[in-house]
Amino acid sequence: MKLEFTGLSGCHGHPLIIINVKNSSLEPTVVEVGKRSSPFAEFDKLFNDIQKLLEGNTFKAEDLSSFLPPPYSVEEIADAKKFFKQCLNMNFASVIQMDKGLELQNSLSIMLARDAFPDDLVDRTTKFLVEFDQSCEQYESAKQDISKAQEGEKAVGELKTSLKKLFSEFIPVRNQAEAVDREIARLEKQVTERKAKKERLGERLEDLAGRATTSKQALVSAEETMKLSAIKKEQAEKTVGDIERSWESFKVGCSQLL
Incomplete structure (x- = not known):
C-alpha cells in the first residue's frame, strides 16, 4: 500500500492535507483475511474500517468543513x-x-x-x-432638493413682505402728492414752496416705483422658479417618504428577530 500526501491551501490560508492511498501489492485485504479467520472477526472489522478510512471510503473531502475556521468569530x-x-x-x-x-x-x-x-x-x-448605497444617494439628493425648494419659498415670502411694506409706504405718499396738487391750485402764493415739496415727493415716488418695479420683477421670477421646483419638491418628498416608510417597515420586520 502506498500513501501520497498532497498539500493544498484551504480557507483563510489554513493548509489542507489530502491523503491518497494506493494498493501497489497483491496482498489480501483485511476483509479477505476476515472471511478465512472467523475467530478474529472482531479484529477484522476494526482493521477493515481502518482500511476503508485509508482508502478514502469513509473520510471525504466535505468532512473537512467541520475543521475549517468559521468566517466570522x-x-x-x-x-x-x-x-x-x-x-x-x-x-x-x-x-x-x-x-x-x-x-x-x-x-x-x-x-x-x-x-x-x-x-x-x-x-x-x-x-x-x-440597494443601500443607491438609497443613500437618492435620500441625500432628495434632501438637497427639498432644501433648495424651501429656500425658494423663503425668498418669495421675503419679497412679498418687502412689497407689502413698499405698498403701505406708497399710498400715504401718493395721497400727499394729490393733496399738494390741489393745494397748489388754491394757494398760488405758496406755489414755489409747494412745487419744491412736490418735487421732493415726486423723487420719492420714483424711488419707490423703481424699487417696487425691481421687487415685482424679482417676485415674478421667483414664483416661476418656485413653480418649476414645486414638482421636483413633490417628487423628492415622495422619495423621502417612500424610503423612510420602507425603513420603518424593515425595522418592524427585523425587530422581532433580535
Whole structure:
C-alpha cells in the first residue's frame, strides 16, 4: 500500500492535507483475511474500517468543513447583531447623518453570511443591502432638493413682505402728492414752496416705483422658479417618504428577530 500526501491551501490560508492511498501489492485485504479467520472477526472489522478510512471510503473531502475556521468569530457576530439592533431604533436620517451606513452594511453582511435571518427576511435583507448605497444617494439628493425648494419659498415670502411694506409706504405718499396738487391750485402764493415739496415727493415716488418695479420683477421670477421646483419638491418628498416608510417597515420586520 502506498500513501501520497498532497498539500493544498484551504480557507483563510489554513493548509489542507489530502491523503491518497494506493494498493501497489497483491496482498489480501483485511476483509479477505476476515472471511478465512472467523475467530478474529472482531479484529477484522476494526482493521477493515481502518482500511476503508485509508482508502478514502469513509473520510471525504466535505468532512473537512467541520475543521475549517468559521468566517466570522462569535464576538463579531454578536457585535453585528448588537449594532443592527441599535440601528432599528434609529430613523433613516440618523443612520446617514451619524455615518452609520458602512457599519450597518457590514453588520448585515455578517448576519447574512451566518444565516442570522429567517428565510422570509433573507431576500428582503439582501435587497436592502444591495440597494443601500443607491438609497443613500437618492435620500441625500432628495434632501438637497427639498432644501433648495424651501429656500425658494423663503425668498418669495421675503419679497412679498418687502412689497407689502413698499405698498403701505406708497399710498400715504401718493395721497400727499394729490393733496399738494390741489393745494397748489388754491394757494398760488405758496406755489414755489409747494412745487419744491412736490418735487421732493415726486423723487420719492420714483424711488419707490423703481424699487417696487425691481421687487415685482424679482417676485415674478421667483414664483416661476418656485413653480418649476414645486414638482421636483413633490417628487423628492415622495422619495423621502417612500424610503423612510420602507425603513420603518424593515425595522418592524427585523425587530422581532433580535
